[in-house]
Amino acid sequence: MIIIIPANKKTPVLQSVQHGLQILQLFTIEKPVWGITEIANALQIHKSTVSRLIADLLVEGFLQKEGHKYSLGFSLLSISGVITSHLEIHRESKDILKKLVSDLEESAHIAILEGKEITYVHKIECADPVSLLSSIGKKNPVTCTSAGKVLLAFKPNDKIESIMAEGLPRMGPNSITSPEQLKGQLSQIKQQGFSICIDEMHENVVSIAAPVRDYTSEVVAAVSVVGTRERIHHTKINGFTERIIGAANEISMKLGFIPDKEWTLD
Template identity: 50%
Template structure:
């Protein structure tokens, strides 16, 4: 087979895969409170799809836990409940963090973020700009390597060791001049960060930029997000760093309390 034939087959397979995904999502959307159960024939008729295609897609959705079989019909599976729980948590963090984050930026005069950890990267859920922002190219939804950010480090410091090792084993991206190059040194730094309760990065993600982060906990005491602030080195002296640490830590604690965390009840392990 020539080159063009290979390209055609690859493109054709990609289109079929995309169509299957779209059909799968369309099938899931059929399930409502008023109509929680659907059969293969009903789905086929409703969506005008071949029964063979519906049967195959439904079988895949069952295998992944997104649908469950109930006699000859199907209902939504628990995997969707897990996804809903993740979304609800993220929405709750966003809702409870807006006011404290705005107050933080007003007090310190630097841009601040709320981030979550997804695999080996952090994702910004919320961002509040200061009056004189630095060009950091950060925005809501953007991701960065966890090991190159203060928010990523503070969250990794509170992960189970196997999770931390898994992230580190994927590599240490070299972003700024002070990016970590040695896994053992990084693990030692994470232990130090956990003991201190905050993380400081200088020239790690961007040159001439300082970022500081503190952990946000949920009602169980688990670290689920981080609040961080970043600014240029010329504005953030060593003495100001400790002022920022205090303010950022206070903000993280305030958000944690809004999420139901009671410090006197939980002991971090």
């Protein structure tokens, strides 16, 4: 049975979420500290409701207490840092991806890890794109894609174990469903600095990815190029891989990463 909620009626949960967001939006550079009575008066909400919502926001770190008043907490700083990072990656990768697509004549992506999936945050298509259903914002399983494996390979073991514990999906005919085989492959990817997937996400599809690092040397994204086996055949893979690693390193350096000799292309 489908329950339709009229647009002019909100459930208590939705109303609480709305009020919580309205509280956060009150905090500005001009007025960074608010009291419960001030918030209640500004939003025309009962003080007991404001008090309860503030208690929840304190627990989650979205607000912090300053005497008898409140200011924004560090959880919001963390979220804003993620947004800023993604915007910076998008901005710094744009021209480099265009050059990569021009050189290789295949579509290129920037992907990030979100939970047990990857999300494409940037894509530039080639002149003759292959219909692979990849688009900005689309999510794919982390263990079936070259970008996903690159991102996962540089994560702590507990993160890798938690993802494997949820099961390894079979997508293309070569999808890896053995945890031990995947762990071995991730170890190799971390050592060599790139990933190649053939027929793992889709049949007859090759994807090659390399890691993007920020100024802390953390892997924050992956550059990937995707095409058919006919277009990225075995004689081209080495050349493609070298070019993709080069593009990923260029983006990394724009994000402040200082490469060691092993990361510098000749």
